[in-house]
Amino acid sequence: MIRHRPGVLDIDRYVPGRSGPVTGPLAMLASNESPFPPLDRVRTAMCAGITHANRYPDFESRNLTEALAQRWRLSTDQVVVDSGSSSLIRNIATACTGPETDVIYPWPSFSSYEHAALLTGATPVRVALTPDYRPDLDRIFASIDDRTRVVFLCLPNNPTGTTVDHTALEAFVEAVPEDLLIVLDECYREFVTDPNAASGIRLLSRFDNVAVLKSLSKSAGLAGLRIGYALSSPEVCRLLEAVRVPFAVSSPAQAAALACLEPDIASELESRITATVSERSRLFRALSTAGIEAIPSQANFLFLPRQHDAATTVRHLANHGVLVRQVGSQEIRISVGSRIENDHLLAHVDALVNSQAPVD
Template sequence: MTSVRLPQPLAHLHSLPPYVPGRPPTAPVGVTPYKLSSNENPYPPLPGVLEAAERALATMNRYPDMGSVALYRALADRLGVVPEQLSVGTGSSAVLFQLLSAYCGPGDEVVMPWRSFEAYPIAITVPGATPVPVPLTADARHDLAAMAAAVTERTKVVLLCTPNNPTGPALSATEVEEFLDAVPERVLVVVDEAYLEFVRAEDPVDGIALVGRRRNVAVVRTFSKAYGLAGLRVGYLASTPEIAGAVRLVALPFGVSSVAQAAAVASLEAEDALRERVDTLVAERDRLVAGLAERGWRVPDAQGNFVWFGVGERTAEIAAAAEAVGLSVRAFAGEGVRVTVGEPEANARLLEVLGRLAP
């Protein structure tokens, strides 16, 4: 009997690590659950955004503007660049996948910090490239010297995540400039600024300024976090026209919906409300970190909208204790727990739980 050979996916896809999304919360009867596992903004859309999205819904029978003209124009005006320097996609994750597909293939290497954003090794492996993880320092920061040393002739891209997800510390502008000086210009350095609005550190990175000075830098940002559009998926890249153009070439046609485009443009117009909301979340973050310190818990420098507990083998214990009181958190088995800064009640409940556990 002749054996039947069925269709097979590319062999290297079997090595893809799974992406584990944040779990929805469960809670005892009478207890309000809170989802602190996905770094979502706990507040509703900014003023004017819901109305813009509803207007766009009226034309859902039509394809969205594939050129995202209004969104490109609004972003270009806000960032002080030209539209040709931009590429939009369904979240910064999608833009990153597009960039790596455009610049990497089998035999190429991508240097990345680790632990960092969970999608990085997946996005690198899909086009057949090889992830080169560089361990973080003891204080959960990028080891930029080690990352520079990891660059070889096979390196096509380096990923920097600031603030680093899931650990929290942000890179400084001086650190990044020195790193860029140490890396060959043929290597594309991607600065992932998904949480830049929450940074309050001294000497913060200005990704757009870097793009203006460096021909091998790309910045990726998102509307999912500070802008509160996680359910609509809008992200963008800013770089040179050549790099942005290559990323647009591999973008999914009509990927960003009409509703998402309209909501993103309206969000950019609500700058004052955005700043007020971010300041509120930063104040909650600082209150949470201070409360943790009072209870003996020390966390890495939190510059995003989340905190990191590098508790190693206690990860399951901490996650279970939070789950028992209706708080879903993001557990990385054997490494630690990331907790989103949520509503004041959710943060207070987390402090109560951790106050009962010894650090």
């Protein structure tokens, strides 16, 4: 074995949602993807970007950065584009953490927070969710000390689909030290319907230590192109630019993302989001009617907290062409798919009913 940093091989790798092969009709409900393919004009823009594949992409993603700044009414030095939110998370950890520092996040939540912390030698600190599966801001605040450098909050939280009230989040941000970076991962924010839900955008004008992460993977259906962006103060954005991998965002990805921001295309994407939210409600009602506990969600997935044999249930569903994700020993996450996909899941709902653990 060549010499390497101790512990690297002990770090749990990211485990993607299963994508096949399976038998029978396929319902892709494991990875929180959009069930809708890119719109025609987005595909056209993507293909135009491919014609320049012999050249490096725009290092700064200037056109896209300007469009995003205009979209969110910010200056261009408050926007950093990168290849998905996971890259931004890792770059945040690289810029702000290291040995003898802590990274705090609710648990369960997005595993990339822990992975990024471990890669930099920082100590990951898990904070349990509240009894109703929300990030516990009080316990997170109590966990902050001089070692803490970053707090990650996934809002809505993956895998539970829950969020917190905006007033509670604002009070939390006001209370933490000003030199502590608070990262609000809003990759699922477009699916929120609760008017009182936390909104990172509303905090940017007041707090320089808040960074909001956005993704075009889910809401715009560009998961395969890997494109996300951070909104924050110029100071934080300079840190992210300092550690950004060169040319990480391809020309087709930049072109597709730019097309998604055009008003008429954005309106069509909003209609797709509305359809997903409607299917989320229908799926929740159907599961509840079947006697299956599902947590009310503000994202594009549902969390089933008490499945006494989750692994067996996930395998059984996969054998019948339904791909869902096990996220704990007794927990399952189900992405909201198309109506056809969701109907296919519900046709096999008995597997979930039989796996339902009794409530204490």
